[in-house]
Amino acid sequence: MVLPQVARAIRNDFQQAVERLRDYVRANNLRYTPEREEIVRAVFELETHFSVAHVAEIVRRQGGKTSLTTIYRNMEHLVRAGLVNEVKCGRCTDEQIYEHIHQDQHHDHLTCIRCGRVVEFAEEAIEVLQDHVAAKYGFELVRHHLDLQGVCGPCRERERREKETRS
């Protein structure tokens, strides 16, 4: 069961997202279709990391019939509208993975290469250094992808035990 405050947060994110989408649509002379709203609703039902296939699943579960094609065609708009980000993470080779953007807050990822667990973190000092680096090479930084990959505590522990058992 979803906790009340979480439910509220999801609802708020969804409301904000719809708002943004409307602005985006208006600003670009596009059309606000029920399919688009259905997609946004599904997206914000999902955990932060999701694929197009996940979105389609939720859409169907909610009784929607928006086609896969339409979802694909709209992901690009959601990105441009600032609702979601494309994620480049370690084990996302086949499908493109996306994540919500919550009130514009930025974070990076720490991925466990054993169990796949993903931790999100924000480290201001790293951001500052990145700006310095970009400036040093004459670039104006627009965005970045940082994926730290390693072995998480539990997995290290497990591997330690396994090694012990073996010997």
Added chain:
Amino acid sequence: MVLPQVARAIRNDFQQAVERLRDYVRANNLRYTPEREEIVRAVFELETHFSVAHVAEIVRRQGGKTSLTTIYRNMEHLVRAGLVNEVKCGRCTDEQIYEHIHQDQHHDHLTCIRCGRVVEFAEEAIEVLQDHVAAKYGFELVRHHLDLQGVCGPCRERERREKETRS
């Protein structure tokens, strides 16, 4: 025309790579085939960033007839052998892009989202912070992918001029 010192560097990298591959093959009870050497030779003929298709092209250009399938099957080995890295960069959605590893030196990427130019950089301070972050969450850091995306100087300049012309 390739400068002498560059040619020498390429040759050295290739020699070292072959060495490594032999070690890897031996250590894993695999076989050292002419196809594998052909692939490594092609890989080190290429610019640092390349795809499987690029490798195939060079192989063919050099008169080799190693199949695409075999190249695919061997890229994984080259990665494990420490000869190349998989790269996760901004505009590499469709194909997997790889890069050479030169004497184990590490670097990150700064990509221009307009012209696609890629600058490699190494920033020790960022690496240190990454270790801190990983440690904070109980992770043992194995590797990371950092891709800074922005607009490079020339592209900003060009856009500035275009805007002027328009107005």
Added chain:
DNA sequence: TTTAATGCAAACGATTTGCAGCGAA
């Protein structure tokens, strides 16, 4: 001799595209 490696063709799976019909503005 053993069995990993190769090449070909077929399979796959994610994403894209052509096109006819639909509907938001």
Added chain:
DNA sequence: TTCGCTGCAAATCGTTTGCATTAAA
């Protein structure tokens, strides 16, 4: 009424796999 949007089916395209054959060790 216009023209962007949708759905379907077919097309793409990078990558993987099954299988018979070849060759390294």
